[in-house]
Amino acid sequence: MIPEIGHFSLILALLVGLVLGTFPIIGASTGNAVWMQLAKPAARVQFVLIGFAFVCLAYSFATKDYSVAYVAQNSNSKLPIEFRIAAVWGGHEGSLLLWALILSVWTVAVSFFSKHIPDDTRARILAVMGLISVGFLLFMLAVSNPFERLIPAALDGRDLNPLLQDPGMIFHPPMLYMGYVGFSVAFAFSIAALLGGQLDAAWARWSRPWTTLAWVFLTIGIMAGSNWAYYELGWGGWWFWDAVENASFMPWLVGTALIHSLAVTEKRGSFKAWTVLLAICAFSLSLLGTFLVRSGVLTSVHAFATDPRRGVFILAFLVIVIGGSLALFAWRATSVGRGGKFAVVSRESFLLANNVLLAVAAMSVLLGTLYPLFIDALGLGKISVGPPYFDTVFAPLMAPAVFLMGIGPIARWKEATLPELAIRLRWAFAISLATALLLPIVLGKLTPWIGFGLFLAFWVIASTAVLVLQRLGANPAQPLLQRLQANSRAWWGMVIAHLGVAAFILGVTIVKGYESEIAVKMQVGDVAHLAGFDFTFKGVTETRGPNYTADTGLIQVTQNGVERTTLRTEKRLYTVTNMPMTEAGISPALIHDLYASLGEPLENGAWSVRIYHKPMVEWIWLGCLMMGAGGVLALLDKRYRIKRNSKSKPSNEAEV
Amino acid sequence: MKKWVMMSLLLWASLLSTSLHTAAAEADALAQDPALEARLKVMSEELRCLVCQNQTLADSHAALAEDLRREIRLQMQAGKTNQEVMDYLVSRYGDFVRYRPPFNTTTALLWVGPFMLMLAGLVSLIVMLRRRQTSNTEASSDTPLSADEASQVKELLSKD
Amino acid sequence: MKPAARALIPLAIFLVVAFFLYRGLFLNPKEVPSPLVGKPAPAFTLPRLDDPTQTLSAKDMLGKVWLLNTWASWCTTCRSEHATLMEMAKIPEIHLVGLNYKDTNEEAQAVLTQVGNPYQLVVTDQEGKVGIDYGVVATPETYLIDKTGMIRYKKIGEITPQDVYSTILPLVKELQK
Numbered sequence: 001m002i003p004e005i006g007h008f009s010l011i012l013a014l015l016v017g018l019v020l021g022t023f024p025i026i027g028a029s030t031g032n033a034v035w036m037q038l039a040k041p042a043a044r045v046q047f048v049l050i051g052f053a054f055v056c057l058a059y060s061f062a063t064k065d066y067s068v069a070y071v072a073q074n075s076n077s078k079l080p081i082e083f084r085i086a087a088v089w090g091g092h093e094g095s096l097l098l099w100a101l102i103l104s105v106w107t108v109a110v111s112f113f114s115k116h117i118p119d120d121t122r123a124r125i126l127a128v129m130g131l132i133s134v135g136f137l138l139f140m141l142a143v144s145n146p147f148e149r150l151i152p153a154a155l156d157g158r159d160l161n162p163l164l165q166d167p168g169m170i171f172h173p174p175m176l177y178m179g180y181v182g183f184s185v186a187f188a189f190s191i192a193a194l195l196g197g198q199l200d201a202a203w204a205r206w207s208r209p210w211t212t213l214a215w216v217f218l219t220i221g222i223m224a225g226s227n228w229a230y231y232e233l234g235w236g237g238w239w240f241w242d243a244v245e246n247a248s249f250m251p252w253l254v255g256t257a258l259i260h261s262l263a264v265t266e267k268r269g270s271f272k273a274w275t276v277l278l279a280i281c282a283f284s285l286s287l288l289g290t291f292l293v294r295s296g297v298l299t300s301v302h303a304f305a306t307d308p309r310r311g312v313f314i315l316a317f318l319v320i321v322i323g324g325s326l327a328l329f330a331w332r333a334t335s336v337g338r339g340g341k342f343a344v345v346s347r348e349s350f351l352l353a354n355n356v357l358l359a360v361a362a363m364s365v366l367l368g369t370l371y372p373l374f375i376d377a378l379g380l381g382k383i384s385v386g387p388p389y390f391d392t393v394f395a396p397l398m399a400p401a402v403f404l405m406g407i408g409p410i411a412r413w414k415e416a417t418l419p420e421l422a423i424r425l426r427w428a429f430a431i432s433l434a435t436a437l438l439l440p441i442v443l444g445k446l447t448p449w450i451g452f453g454l455f456l457a458f459w460v461i462a463s464t465a466v467l468v469l470q471r472l473g474a475n476p477a478q479p480l481l482q483r484l485q486a487n488s489r490a491w492w493g494m495v496i497a498h499l500g501v502a503a504f505i506l507g508v509t510i511v512k513g514y515e516s517e518i519a520v521k522m523q524v525g526d527v528a529h530l531a532g533f534d535f536t537f538k539g540v541t542e543t544r545g546p547n548y549t550a551d552t553g554l555i556q557v558t559q560n561g562v563e564r565t566t567l568r569t570e571k572r573l574y575t576v577t578n579m580p581m582t583e584a585g586i587s588p589a590l591i592h593d594l595y596a597s598l599g600e601p602l603e604n605g606a607w608s609v610r611i612y613h614k615p616m617v618e619w620i621w622l623g624c625l626m627m628g629a630g631g632v633l634a635l636l637d638k639r640y641r642i643k644r645n646s647k648s649k650p651s652n653e654a655e656v
Numbered sequence: 657m658k659k660w661v662m663m664s665l666l667l668w669a670s671l672l673s674t675s676l677h678t679a680a681a682e683a684d685a686l687a688q689d690p691a692l693e694a695r696l697k698v699m700s701e702e703l704r705c706l707v708c709q710n711q712t713l714a715d716s717h718a719a720l721a722e723d724l725r726r727e728i729r730l731q732m733q734a735g736k737t738n739q740e741v742m743d744y745l746v747s748r749y750g751d752f753v754r755y756r757p758p759f760n761t762t763t764a765l766l767w768v769g770p771f772m773l774m775l776a777g778l779v780s781l782i783v784m785l786r787r788r789q790t791s792n793t794e795a796s797s798d799t800p801l802s803a804d805e806a807s808q809v810k811e812l813l814s815k816d
Numbered sequence: 817m818k819p820a821a822r823a824l825i826p827l828a829i830f831l832v833v834a835f836f837l838y839r840g841l842f843l844n845p846k847e848v849p850s851p852l853v854g855k856p857a858p859a860f861t862l863p864r865l866d867d868p869t870q871t872l873s874a875k876d877m878l879g880k881v882w883l884l885n886t887w888a889s890w891c892t893t894c895r896s897e898h899a900t901l902m903e904m905a906k907i908p909e910i911h912l913v914g915l916n917y918k919d920t921n922e923e924a925q926a927v928l929t930q931v932g933n934p935y936q937l938v939v940t941d942q943e944g945k946v947g948i949d950y951g952v953v954a955t956p957e958t959y960l961i962d963k964t965g966m967i968r969y970k971k972i973g974e975i976t977p978q979d980v981y982s983t984i985l986p987l988v989k990e991l992q993k
Contacts, residue, residue: 235715242710277826284830297840301709311841319834326827333823344785352785356777364770370836371757371766377839380762382848384704386712386755393770400774519686519693526683537683580717599686608686706848706953719918720953723944748951750851 003068006056007147013049013100014137016042020107020130024123028196036123040111043126046133047108054101057146058088067153070094070146076159076576078547086169087160092294092304093146098173099290100136102181103129110185110210117206124192129184135317143310159547159576168228172221179218180251180286185210186258187283190276191325194332199272204265209640211262211279215255216631222248223624234582234597236515236612238620241390244302246369247289250362254282257358259631264351268413269339271348274355276336280329284322285362291318297373343415350408357401364397365390395452402456402505405498406463410470424470428462443514453509460502464495490637497630504623510616517612521602531613533594534558538566540598540607548572548581553598553607555585567596569609593617692732699738700725703745704753712755850951850970857884857961858949862939865916865924872913872939874965881991882911883984884959885935885975886947889916889923891955897974898931904980905934909988914938917947917955960984962991 020042027035057070061084066072074087074094089098107129114122140146160169189207193199225245230238239245258278264271291314292298296306342348368385375383410424436455440446471491472483520528522537529535538554550572557564567585574581587594592615599608687693697714703724705716713721724745731741745753757763852858861873885901887894904910914935916924921940928938941947950959953972960969969987971979 233715237715240710273823281826291837295837295841297837297843297845299710299845301711303709308841312838315834315837315841318837322830323827323834326830330820330823330827334820341788344782344789349781349785353778353781356781357774360770360773360777363773366833367766367769370833371763372845373840373843374836375762376843376845377836382750382752382845383757383763384752384755385757385766386702386704386710388702388756389766392756393767397770397774520683521686522683523681526681528683535683609683720944723948727945727948747851747855748949749953750848750951752848 002056002059003065003147003149006053006060007145009049009053009056010097010137010141010147013046013053013104014134014141016046016049017130017134017137020046021127021134023127024130025127025195028120028123028127031120033119036119039123039126039130042130043104043107043111046130047104050097050101050104050133050137054088054097057094057097058085060147061085061088064157065153066155066157067150068146069148069150072150072154072157074160075157076547077156078576079157079160079165080546082167082170083160083165086164089173090160090164090169092310093140093144093148095173095304096136096140096144097146098177099181100133100140102174102177103133103136103184105178106182106185106214107133110188114206121192121196121198121203124195125185125188128188128191132184132188132321135321139310139313139317143307143313156576159574162548162572162574162577162579162581163232165547165574166228166232168224168232172224172228174221175217175224176221176248179214179216179221180248180283180289182210182214182217183251183255183279183283183286185214186279187325190279191328194276194328194336197332197335199276199336201266201269204262204272204275207279208259208262208266209635211255212259212631212635215252215259216628216635218248218252218255219624219628219631222252223621223628226624227621230617231584231586234584235610236517236584236593236595236614236617238617239387240301241368241387242302243298243300243369244289244293246365247285247292250365251282251285251289253358253362253365254278254285257355257362258282260351260358261355264348265339268342268348270342271352271355272336272339273333274352276333277329278355278359280322280325281359281362284318284325285366287318287321291315292369298369340414342413345411345418345421346415347408347411347413350404350411354401354404354408357398357404361394361397361401364393368393395449399452399456402460402501405501406459409467409494409498410463425463425466428459428466431462432456432458440513445513447513450509450513453505453513457502457506457509460498460505464498464502468495488637488639490634490639493630493632493634493637495630496633497627500623500626500628500630502623503619503626507616507619507621507623511614511620515612515614515617517610519599519608519610521606522609523604523606526606528609528611530611531592532559533564533613535567535596535611537607537609540601543570545572547576548574550583551598551601553585553596553609555596555609555611557587557594565594567594569596569598571598588618590618590622591616689733692729695732695738696725696729699728699741702754702756704755706749706753847972848953850967850972852951852959852967853970855967857959857965857967858946860939860941860946860949862915862941862946865914865921865928865938865940868921868940872937874961877913877961878965879963880911881909881960881962881988882913883988884913884915884950884961886915886917886950886952886955886957888919888955889927890919893974894956895931897956898934900975900977900980901934902932903977904975904984905936907985909985909992911936915946915950916940916942917952918942918944960987960991 020039023035024039027033027038060068060071061075062081064071064075064077070091070093074090075084079087089095107126110129111126114125186207189203189210193203225248226238229240230236258275261271261275261278265275291311293300293302294304294306295311295314296303296308297311368390371385372383375381406425406428407421411421432455435458436451437446439454440450471487475483475486478486516531518528518530522528524537524539526537527534534557536556536558538556540551540553543550543552550570552568552570555567555569557567565587567587569585570583572581572583582597585596592613595612595614597610599610601607700713703713705711705713705718705721707718707720708716713724728741731744751758757766759767857874859874861871864870864872901912905912912935914937916938919940919942924938924940956974958971958975959967962968968991969983975984
């Protein structure tokens with residue numbers, strides 16, 4: 001009964017979505033206030049309906065209802081409850097429902113926090129989001145119904161893929177979806193602006209917090225996925241340039257360009273066409289990602305089971321939404337108008353260069369991801385494009401953008417001079433160069449890649465330090481706290497986010513340059529040595545989990561005789577799917593991770609064990625967290641405070 | 657007296673066992689030739705596991721992946737160079753097995769494309785910036801307000 | 817370029833990409849053509865299943881047009897292919913040689929006894945080395961080899977009756993001239 005109610009709820013949601021997507025948008029152009037007012041209640045009703053459907057599906061999972069085909073495919077009686085709920089989005093149909101739910105969460109949020117936006121603009125924004133939801137709901141109801149019944153019901157489910165039975169599954173997909181579905185808000189704002197013919201600094205000011213919030217979610221979501229892969233897959237890899245990973249990374253790159261572009265449009269009224277285009281592209285790449293995961297067009301570890309019918313449907317949806325919005329852009333972009341003037345050398349031009357570079361980076365990732373498909377479709381054979389290609393191409397491509405990160409914030413708006421910038425930054429440059437050459441020598445190995453990475457990381461740190469010191473040194477008479485507070489939270493958010501990028505680059509450079517590993521045969525009591533640590537094998541015991549049996553190995557780690565930690569690694573066998581899985585034993589620390597992975601049992605009770613020393617690997621995710629924190633700080637900026645009374649003291653803060 | 661004897665015996669026993677402990681066996685390397693294994697690892701990280709959903713030969717536990725790693729190891733032990741081993745695999749499985757695509761007419765666009773894009777982007781950026789300077793007759797935010805617009809501004813400014 | 821024309825570039829790029837995505841829906845990214853087609857079949861000498869003391873070499877088959885079919889007792893797709901192979905065995909022009917891949921003699925023999933033996937001869941490749949030499953990724957895979965020992969055609973996956981009558985049989989007849 002419950003699944004049918006859920007199914008019906010989705011049908012109602014589709015009908016409400018149709019209302020939401022049509023009446024307000026027509027009302028906005030004809031000036032019909034009643035039709036425009038339909039948007040807010042429609043959005044809220046739709047949220048309740050989709051939310052209810054989601055709860056029904058979650059209920060079916062919680063109560064182990066194997067008469068629902070989707071539950072039977074992705075769950076099992078022995079699966080712990082938290083993973084049974086996470087399994088709701090473990091397969092194609094359920095993840096679509098999650099997509100629709102999160103889209104309606106954003107839509108209803110916009111309906112609540114949009115009092116300062118004119119009625120017609122708000123109507124258009126909500127209508128656009130409603131139309132997108134119609135696409136997804138139609139898709140689900142037509143070819144991907146999560147509530148489809150299995151008759152006769154299965155006796156037990158086929159279990160969730162063991163790799164997904166992890167807290168990461170509870171956290172990573174929802175964060176990720178909040179991110180790239182969240183770009184639909186910026187997209188809707190842009191379409192509304194193009195339709196209404198009104199693209200001004202106010203529009204940028206309204207859409208900026210929504211975009212920043214979506215970007216923060218996406219950053220955290222990607223970080224969570226990377227960290228999850230690191231501890232789950234057993235060999236310490238954290239990014240594979242897999243097609244679906246790229247599908248989340250491309251919106252991130254364009255989204256980063258977008259938040260920078262919005263800053264300029266808000267402040268100076270420039271880059272309007274760029275900003276609109278970036279907003280359309282960011283969401284378009286999100287939709288493209290949805291297509292790539294489900295269509296079978298590319299091979300990926302993340303791909304859902306494929307069906308050409310589904311692929312055709314999504315592609316048609318893509319052509320309508322993306323093609324339509326890009327056509328609207330082409331038609332209306334010229335009427336957008338130019339903003340404030342700026343010199344060839346100015347903060348605007350540096351940010352414009354940043355836009356271009358990030359867009360090129362995103363396009364290159366797209367090229368590499370789709371190239372095997374292009375070649376195959378042209379009948380030129382089959383090739384693979386993997387990590388060696390992307391690692392080789394991507395870093396040099398991003399380097400100029402990272403370099404500009406040090407210069408842009410210091411350059412003045414409207415006009416700056418290169419000699420002045422060079423003088424301000426000469427010490428930062430010298431320090432970065434010196435560190436890039438000397439630090440590797442101290443650490444024992446210098447290669448071009450290490451030097452290059454360290455230079456970029458320290459350049460960002462040093463130039464950001466110059467920026468902060470310059471700002472704090474403006475009024476030396478003031479107490480420090482006051483000087484700190486003189487800069488807006490948005491500005492501090494930028495500082496932290498940029499330092500986060502530096503932390504990320506530092507982590508990647510150090511771990512790739514200096515990591516080491518050994519593969520050994522260990523009997524109980526055997527000692528292995530790596531990076532100054534001694535690893536003593538304490539033996540393997542048999543353990544049981546709720547739906548698996550495991551061999552658990554303990555490895556004691558000592559350094560110069562002092563006990564440091566014990567690594568616990570498991571070799572699990574999940575009973576339902578009969579799938580083996582290795583849980584690595586990790587001792588994380590900022591300075592390095594010690595990572596042990598139990599291998600195979602050998603003769604005489606020995607086991608093969610792989611031990612890794614990964615210096616500064618946690619900085620990769622620390623950097624991402626800093627980027628996210630910077631974004632959150634920017635969102636807490638005073639200008640976004642919802643005014644309680646109409647009087648507010650003018651801010652004398654220095655803004656970004 | 658007995659207590660002291662017992663305790664010193666215990667002390668000696670624990671010291672002895674500690675020294676025995678530190679004389680425990682060193683773990684043997686899993687591979688016979690770690691240098692060769694390192695070479696194998698680097699090479700298998702560039703190769704595709706053909707029966708997997710997008711994994712390198714180094715990371716996969718699939719049967720074919722183990723067979724191929726074994727084959728590569730045998731060939732390396734027989735003295736073949738990296739290039740010879742790669743040629744062997746490519747002649748049997750095609751370029752598909754390489755995660756780093758070779759550079760030929762088919763893949764030229766792939767390798768050169770990103771840098772061409774960057775160049776094109778920067779060139780058009782500079783051209784556009786220059787053009788902005790020369791077109792100083794832009795009617796953007798420098799035109800004076802009309803009477804209507806002026807009164808609108810006044811109205812907006814008087815609101816809070 | 818006029819501003820309006822320049823604004824069409826994103827749309828143009830998207831439409832090109834969409835076209836390729838559409839074409840991609842009807843391709844199989846995992847189906848990899850063999851680079852060995854048109855090249856000499858790699859040499860091998862393997863023990864026979866019926867008499868492991870005897871061996872068969874690739875060069876023993878020179879002068880004949882023959883098919884090398886890789887299979888295993890644990891391979892379920894091979895079982896569904898089996899019916900087609902039995903039909904093929906009845907055609908006089910077709911010489912089927914089986915390559916038992918990564919299997920044991922007992923299990924291979926048991927399967928053939930159970931479902932029937934379409935092969936004129938079966939050789940065993942227990943280590944899978946010859947399989948690697950032939951670029952085998954997963955069973956079943958079938959190679960059509962001509963009189964001079966060149967591989968002329970490779971079928972990845974289950975042979976269907978359509979493959980037999982529209983591709984394999986005409987090619988066999990042509991090569992036998």
